[in-house]
Amino acid sequence: MADAKGRLTQVVLGGETLHRISSLQQADREQAVRDLARENEFYLPGHPDMQSILHLSIQEGRLVFDVRDENGQPIQAVLLALGPFKMLIRDYRMLLDSYAGAVAEGREARIQAIDMGRRGLHNEGAELMMKRLDGKVVIDFSTARRLFTLVCAMHQKL
Numbered sequence: 058m059a060d061a062k063g064r065l066t067q068v069v070l071g072g073e074t075l076h077r078i079s080s081l082q083q084a085d086r087e088q089a090v091r092d093l094a095r096e097n098e099f100y101l102p103g104h105p106d107m108q109s110i111l112h113l114s115i116q117e118g119r120l121v122f123d124v125r126d127e128n129g130q131p132i133q134a135v136l137l138a139l140g141p142f143k144m145l146i147r148d149y150r151m152l153l154d155s156y157a158g159a160v161a162e163g164r165e166a167r168i169q170a171i172d173m174g175r176r177g178l179h180n181e182g183a184e185l186m187m188k189r190l191d192g193k194v195v196i197d198f199s200t201a202r203r204l205f206t207l208v209c210a211m212h213q214k215l
Contacts, residue, residue: 063098063099063100063101063104063106063107063108063195064097064099064100064109065093065109065110065111066094066108066109067094067110067111068093068111068113068207069113070086070090070114070207071112071114082153085153085210086210089207092199093200093203096199097197097203098196098197098199098200099194099195099200100194100195101124101132101193101195102192102194102195107132108127109132110124110125110126110129111124111125113208114211115208119136119138120137120142122135122136122137122193124194135194137189137190141185142182142205142208142212145178145181145182145209148178149179149209152171152174156168156172179205179206182201182202182205182206182208182209183201183202183204186201186204186205186208187201
């Protein structure tokens, strides 16, 4: 919806992870939050102009989108099963580990190849995010990519 002004004004990450995230995952997470704060399209159907705060967490194997109004009052929670994302998250973690190894070894060609693979996984994750949120939350592709990055950084060990 090109005329929509619905967007996230803030993203709050919640829940606990069972593992420490790498410095690369931390950097990805921080960049995704900054990018989302700067530019996004996110709103509940029927509320195309809503400015909202998203409390994003993983609870009991579910991805929780706790959408709140500008004053922090709960509006709606959207829960998604993590099962459909598991393979992509595992692949993304493997790519991050390979990327860190290639950087440590100074293998520029390998770094570039891994980075292309990461972009491909981000795109696949974004498409899945959009599909799973269809009818529940309206998001654009860039917002979906950034949310997928956050899910990967937050995800508990599978």
